[in-house]
Amino acid sequence: MxxxxxxxxxxxxxxxxxxxxxxxxxxxxxxxxxxxxxxxxxxxxxxxxxxxxxxATKDALVEQWLRIVAADYTAAFDRLEAAHPDDPRTQILGLARFIADGLSEISHRGCPFINSIAELPDRAHPARRLIEDHKADQARRLTALCARAGLAGPDEAAAEITFVLEGAQVSAQNGSIDQVGERLMRIVETVLDRRSARGTAL
Missing domain, CATH: 1.10.10.60 (Homeodomain-like)
Structure with missing residues (x-):
């Protein structure tokens, strides 16, 4: 511009x-x-x-900025829930697609949460607490989706998917892996298929 x-x-x-x-x-x-x-x-x-x-302070401005960033991610969950209320698998894949589609921006600017955590070592800092609360809420919502999708071990499934989503953002930021978005989607689909098959076998 x-x-x-x-x-x-x-x-x-x-x-x-x-x-x-x-x-x-x-x-x-x-x-x-x-x-x-x-x-x-x-x-x-x-x-x-x-x-x-x-x-009132720079810290208050940092917190409000990160609150807006967190709201964008929460809104992505909400949009997917509204669009596919009875299809948790599609919601999970939609979340992965939301992250994959944002990787190009992260490759240039970095993930605001990852960057901010690195600069906020004090866990009592309000912006740091906001990030941790946001991530915990995301984990709870993703675990609930995994349970609704009938995945075996929904807690572990959510952890695997979270590792993939956040690892993809780091890899996009540091440029260590190519075709990050496509690989992200394939891995999340593999997790869903593998854990769905386990659930069926049980």
Missing amino acids: DRASRQSRVAKLPPRERILDAAEELFAREGIKAVGVQAIADRAETTKMALYRHF
Whole structure:
């Protein structure tokens, strides 16, 4: 996006959204620690005073940014549940496809959760707790889907799929594996088929 186009888009956003938009761009590109409040205010075409009116601290801004990112993943679960309420297998594959389709962006910017965890070693940090709570909720929902799909050992099935999804994101980020999205889908399908066959045998 050229400068004129960005300025036009930014001018249409309310101040709080401009700040969040700027924070998302800078945190994703440069990392949380490297980006100061002044840089965010400058990018949002506002002032530090205005930023602090909306976010009491930088930590509060980081937390809200990650809350929005987490909401995008939760919304993907919700959309799949609404579209395929009686087909948990399709929901699981849809979640894998959602992750696979986002790998190209992760390859350039990295996974915001992985990047943020690396920069937030204090487990009491509110943004760190938000990530952990979000991941735990995802694991619970995925385990429930595995159980509804009749997979043998739904806890283990959910763990296997989680390892694949998160491992694919890391591999896309560091460029160690090619065709990550296609391989991700094949592995998740293999897990579903293998554990479905075990369930049938039992």
